[in-house]
Amino acid sequence: MNVTVIGYWHGFPEKDEATSGYLLEYGQYKLLIDCGSGVLAKLQAYCTVEELDAVILSHYHHDHKADLGPLQYASIIKAAENPDKQLPIYGHRLNEEQFAGLTFQHVTTGIEYKEEEQATIGPFMVQFLRTHHPVPCYAMKITVADGATLVYTADTSYFDQLADFSAGADLLIAECSGYAGERVTQFGHMTSSCVGKLAARAQPSQVLLSHLPHHGEHQQLIREVQRDYLGAVATAETGWQCVLAGE
Ligand SMILES: [Zn+2]
Ligand SMILES: [Zn+2]
Secondary structure, three states, X not given: OEEEEEEOEOOOOOOOOOEOEEEEEEOOEEEEEOOOOOHHHHXXXXXXXXXXXEEEOOOOOHHHHOOHHHHHHHHHHHOOOOOOOOEEEEEOOOOHHHHHOOOEOOOEEEEEOOXXXXXXXXXXXXXXXXXXXXXXXXXXXXXXXXXOEEEEOXXXXXXXXXXXXXXXXXXXXXXXXXXXXXXXXXXXXXXXXHHHHHHHHHOOOEEEEEOEOOOOOHHHHHHHHOOOOOOEEEEOOOOOEEEOOOO
16 A cells, blocks of 8 residues: 655644645555645646546545645536546534535535445545544544555544554544643643654554644654654654555
8 A cells, every 4th residue: 555645734824835745556456535725736646537536525624625626626627538437525414514525516425434334435445433522533543455444534533442443453543633732632632742642552553643733843742752662653744654564
């Protein structure tokens, strides 16, 4: 499984960058997780819009779905070349109005996922866990046939069940919206020390800190996570890539 960070900022994109977006590839299949502000422009450094096979949204906050509309317009414009293509966009249905917006003319189709059901999206098997966030939001555990496993926390504050859900992942993409001691947890986010606690309990092979704050030195976040977790930790950057190899 190939993982590429398309965008990683909390709330809004810094200059020439993007908020949440992650491209997963396995074989020829391309799945985009979240489609935040700036994602569509940054994505095209790695694949064309037509090459995307599916999109999945963790929740409907703007920094995770702002580029959905432009993606749908792009799909219309490109449809002249490939009139039969329908892009599936997976989302939860706890906000009926937002879910309805996933379907657009004949080019994108909203598909509901549910916490209690595993979804199969091309080669990806996806399990869900509702997070602790002001609006309904789902963490995802994504596995492929060779056993490689990615867990994406999406937006959330810390809770023990999230650590159990993340246990043993080859890569844990953890939201890290603040430095140790900052007041972000009451808004449904994690600080570096929350991520340290999460990773210490889950023991993933590596942690990627994402959904990063707009101040300070991100290297400090790594040091703060490593107070509790001794494994590999990196901070997200545009174009950060890794290959997760299974058994
Ligand atoms: Zn959010
Ligand atoms: Zn967010």
